[in-house]
Amino acid sequence: MSENKDYKWVGTRPIRPDGADKVTGKAAFGADKNLPGMLHGKILRSPFGHANIKSIDTSAAKSAPGVLAVMTSKDLPDLPSEMAEAGESAVDFRDLSQNILAADKVLYHGHAVAAVAATSAKLAQEALKLIKVEYEELPVVLEIEDAMADDAPILHENQFTSGDSTDKPSNVAAKMKLPRGDIEKGFAEADVIIEREFTTPTVHQGYIEPHAVTASMSASGHADVWCCTQGAFVVRAMTAKILGMDVGKVKVTPSEIGGGFGAKTTVYLEPVAVKLSEMSGRPVKMVMDREEILRATGPTSASVIKIKLGATNDGKLVAAEGTLKYGAGAYKGSPMGPGCMCVFASYEIPNFLVRGFDVVLNKPKVAAYRAPGAPMAAFAMESVMNEMAAKLDLDPIDFRLENAVKEGSVAAYGPKFPAIGFVETLKAAKEHPHYSAPLGKNQGRGIGTGFWFNVGMQSSATLNVNENGSVTLITGSADIGGSRASMALFAAEELSISYDLITPLVSNTEETSYCDVTGGSRTTFATGMAVVKAAKNLVANMKKRAANTWGVEVDEVLWQDGQAVPPFSSGKNPMSMAEIAASAAKTGGPLTASASLTAQGAGAGFGVHICDIEVDPETGKTDVIRYTAIQDAGKAIHPSYVEGQYQGGAVQGIGWALNEEYVYNDKGVLQNFGFLDYRMPVANDLPMIDTVIVEVPNPAHPYGVRGVGETPIVPPLAAVAEAVNNAVGVRICDLPISPPRLLAAIDAK
Amino acid sequence: MGSVQYHAPQSLEEAVPLLKEAQKTPSRILAGGTDLLIQMRAGVKTPDMLIDIKKIPEVTGIEIGPEEIRLGAATPSAVMDESVELHRQLPGVVEGMELIGSTQVQGRATPGGNLCNASPAGDGAPAMIAAGGQCVVFGSNGVRTIPVEEVCIAPGRTSLADDEFIQEFRFPTPKPGQADAYLRFIPRNEMDIAVVGVAANITVDASGTCTAAKVTLGAVGPTVVIADKVAELLVGTKLDDATLAKAGEMASGLGTPISDKRGTVEFRHRIAGVLTRRVIQIAATRAGERL
Structure with missing residues (x-):
């Protein structure tokens, strides 16, 4: 923890460095990259939810007007099944390759089958129609319970439940178990036991910017890739692996990003565009x-998700049991693991058992979405916590305070918590005027809490001092929520120079050193640590140069207000950073400093949301009328962007609770494939989301930072459902709480 | 595959040869384009020729006379919304149009386009029908007038010939004691498609007795349902709570709604009843204020 709490820059709200370009339309996003001679690539997609591919004939498409390349999975190396860490979670490269272009089978409606590059998008689209694919249609399975049934259609004949000793292929890719104590004994001690089952639908991250890439393969076999991504290095790794290339021969340049929320940590188009470029000899945009x-x-x-919870009459949790089944989509890899680790993470429960299931379905392969797996788990657990509080006649916040994890508690997933801010966050919620404000007719209030681990991973940063003392700050961390401003604030604080003298950049994979994805709420924490470390190195270097100039010992030199200050006895004047920079040629050459690290000790984040809802009991329509998000940030580096994360997460969670869902027909064809009928909330569906930043410093970070990006999507689902329950007296366990569903529930009351 | 010819005639006269050509060439009339351009982009409609009618003076504008209100078919809904007098005379017709799309879309969307898109869920038609609207249909062989309810014949299909378009709408100017209203149900608050929409046009006398009524329902059938029985029930009553409840009950049994991504059969029936009761109430209150 920093010794100095009176920061000059950290905790202030300067204008973001990328702001002017964004509001004037000058910022370049993924689809803005164009190159001379560029072709346009299009993908042919499966018309079936599940089918064997008998044959693909691309001959007519290859000779269509304007077409320079046509590819299928046969043009990709046949990769062995190999798990590798990529981005936030492990990925099987064979699955990834086959998701990008189907090999023997299509596993969901829309699964990519072939790709064409032509001189215009229209000609490419026309050529797709000339590709003849012979399919053998298979029955689809769309629901988790159906996929787990004995007689379910099997997606992968070679997939056996990991850990099970069976030779029968299964749609259950993996199972896990997380035990503590003795649940039988625990439930025997309980005065009240509640058991309920909850379902949540498939929902999309809803980023506004579409996936886009422009790729150019040189004659020497060097690929240049421009794309919108949360992690240029992960795109590089995946693209190289899928194409069998050396990572050193793939250069990835990230564009500005118009939303990712976890989803832009994988690849769909990039390897295809590179291959089409190789085949055609021209740049290809998709x-x-x-x-x-x-x-x-x-x-x-x-x-x-099924939750069974036992408590004593005085409000102590004694036992819990959770069964969490997550749909992975077409290939294994749902967020079962984090979901199971999160479900009981906020409370001290002496006896519990968590069971998880990772289930494949004929739907697109899931990607990360803000705190993957946690919102569903919290919807179930927090709903039961709310019901338990009501049954025990306890205030729902008091009930949580009674059982909340704190410093020293052993987390449900293993480690002992260092300083955390759950109790402080709960208390801030209880003291907030919103919590006790009066409600009108058909209005109700609910709370929900949320937990997320946050991660550290690898980061690096470089600071180059210009000859006038200004600084260029380079990292490889995509800026998805204002991180360039935060990086510049860290540097300004450490160098004690003006924020305006720092130009923070996100560079490509060849011109900066490695950074893991912007994900897991890690960038301000981990890349921020690298910036701080690099800045400290730079200050040390500048002090040394000043000491040499003055002929004094380096430890006699202080760094204050952006200048090296000599000992009084030397009779010398302080040297400003600009002066040190100007004399760099004589003192050892250009001033530059880098740092890299694997950040340890990402502090867990806790949030509490308060939601007021009004229900029209005749139509089942809901309106969120007041909403407050309270969360521990450790230390808010740029408070506006911390608040923005709280608000954005809350809004996505509200949408998930109320109206968002994938609607499939019985053939596995998505019916609501646009924002008209995939109903995310629009601006006038929501009140201003009020925020409260709680600051319980993370002891592992020099400024006390905890990740803040993911936690805020965790509490809303249960908070919304509880508000509806308190408004009209019906407890909805199946999301979304859409008007037809709520009206039916009100009728059934 | 090929290019699309775009024509923007400056007068009805200039439109005639183009309409004749439209009988031979797959073509579409373009008004605001807020449905058509999206359908073309999605490949649902693939015309070879577009005839943009917005530049024809007779096709835009609002004229309010003592007997008749004239509304150009390609008048943007934003212009309708800005007309204080149209709001005063036909608030329900304006409500139907101003619910469509976003502020930006409002600058383009038109009542003629909304009607000719022939969506069962179109927001424009119910109130125009309830207001007794007539369409002046211009064709290469002249002009004919038909009631608004005769334009849509099935989802996505109209009774207009390939060489015809709607030039303008005409409504009888509401009498003292007459007013209309439109309500729709959507799960969100804007940028959505009606799950059910209901319009009412109500006339009351000084005693508060309903002397005339027309109630129309959208999105509960392939075309707008005209609820004559509901109207009959209202006439002669004081539109008391019991009557309104009965009207709602009756309306919830009308039409042949479907279950889709926007709502179920049961839900649409229920909402039709609720909205009918509410919209009659609103129209009746407005009618009373116009005595």
Whole structure:
């Protein structure tokens, strides 16, 4: 922890460095990259939810006007099944390759089958129609419970439940178990036991910017890739692996990003565009449309979650049991693991058992979405916590305070918590005027809490001092929520120079050193640590140069207000950073400093949301009328962007609770493939989301930072459901709480 | 595959040869384009020729006379919304149009386009029908006038010939004691498609007795349902709560709604009843204020 709490820059709200370009339309996003001679690539997608591919004939498409390349999975190396860490979670490269272009089978409607590059997008689209694919249609399985049934259609004949000793292929890719104590004994001690099952639908991250890439393969076999991504290095790794290339021969340049929320940590188009460029000898651009995004990119899992909770009459939790089933989509890899680790993470429960299931379905392969797996788990657990509080006649916040984890508690997933801010956050919620404000007719209030681990991973940063003392700050961390401003604030604080003298940049994979994805709420924490470390190195270097100039010992030199200050006895004047920079040629050459690290000790984040809802009991329509998000940030580096994360997460969670869902027909064809019928909330559906930043410093970070980006999507689902319950007296366990569902529940009351 | 010819005639006269050509060439009339351009982009409609009618003076504008209100078919809904007098005379017709799309879309969307898109869920038609609207249909062989309810014959299909378009709408100017209203149900608050929409046009006398009524329902059938029985029930009553409840009950049994991504059969029936009761109430209150 920093010794100095009176920061000059950290905690202030300067204008973001990328702001002017964004509001004037000058910022370049994924689809803005164009090159001379560029072709346009399009993807042929499966018309079936599940089918064997008998044959693909591309001959007519290859000779169509304007077409320079046509490819299928046969043009990709046949990769062995190999798990590798990529981005936030492990990925099987064989699955990834086959998701990009189907090999023997299509596993969901919209699954990519072939790709064409032509001189115009229209000609490419026309050529797709000339590709003849012979399919053998298979029955689809769309629901988790159906996929787990004995007689379910099997997606992968070679997939056996990991850990099970069976030779029967299964749609259950993996199971897990997380035990503590003795649940039988625990439930025997309980005065009240509640058991309920919850379901949540498949939902999409809903980023506004479509996936887009421009790729150019040189004659020497060097690929240049421009794309919108949360992690240029992960795109590089995946693209190289899928194409069998050396990572050193793939250069990835990230564009500005128009939303990712976890989903832009994988690849769909990039390897295809590179291959099409290699085949045609021309640059190739590919841009998805909204329909392709909804049909074929990773949403997050649907879930079926059962919670059994036991408490004593005085409000102590004694036992809990959770069964969490997550739909992975077409290939294994749902967020079962984090979901199971999160479900009981906020409370001290002496006896519990968590069981998880990772289930494949004929839907697109899921991708990360803000705190993957946690919102569904919290919807179930927090709903039961709310019901338990009501049954025990306890205030729901008091009930949580009674059982909340704190410093020293052993987390449900293993480690002992260092300083955390759950109790402080709960208390801030209880003291907030919103919590006790009066409600009108048909209005109700609910709370929900949320937990997320946050991660550290690898980061690096470089500071180059210009000859006038200004600084260029380079990292490889994509800026998805204002991180360039935060990086510049860290540097300004450490160098004690003006924020305006720092130009923070996000560079490409060849011109900066490695950074893991911007994901897991890690960038301000981990890349921020690298910036701080690099800045400290730079200050040390500048002090040394000043000491040499003055002929004094380096430890006699202080760094204050952006200048090296000599000992009084030397009789010398302080040297400003500009002066040190100007004399760099004589003191050892250009001033530059880098740092890299694997950040340890990402502090867990806790949030509490308060939601007021008004229900029209005749139509089942809901309106969120007041909403407050309270969360521990450790230390808010740029408070506006911390608040923005709280608000954005809350809004996505509200949408998930109220109206968002994938609607499939019985053939596995998505019916609502646009934003008209995939109903995210629009601006006038929501009140201003009020925020409260709680600051319990993370002891592992020099400024006390905790990640803040993911936690805020965790509490809303239960908070919304509880508000509806308190408004009209019906407890909805199946999301979304859409008007037809709520009206039916009110009728059934 | 090929290019699309775009024509923007400056007068009805200039439109005639183009309409004749439209009988031979797959073509579409373009008004605001807020449905058509999206359908073309999605490949649902693939015309070879577009005839943009917005530049024809007779096709835009609002004229309010003592007997008749004239509304150009390609008048943007934003212009309708800005007309204080149209709001005063036909608030329900304006409500139907101003619910469509976003502020930006409002600058383009038109009542003629909304009607000719022939969506069962179109927001424009119910109130125009309830207001007794007539369409002046211009064709290469002249002009004919038909009631608004005769334009849509099935989802996506109209009774207009390939060489015809709607030039303008005409409504009888509401009498003292007459007013209309439109309500629709959507799960969100804007940027959505009606799950059900209901319009009412109500006339009351000084005693508060309903002397005339027309109630129309959208999105509960392939075309707008005209609820004559509901209207009959209202006439002669004081539109008391019991009557309104009965009207709602009756309306919830009308039409042949479907279950789709926007709502179920049961839900649409229920909402039709609720909205009918509410919209009659609103129209009746407005009618009373116009006595």
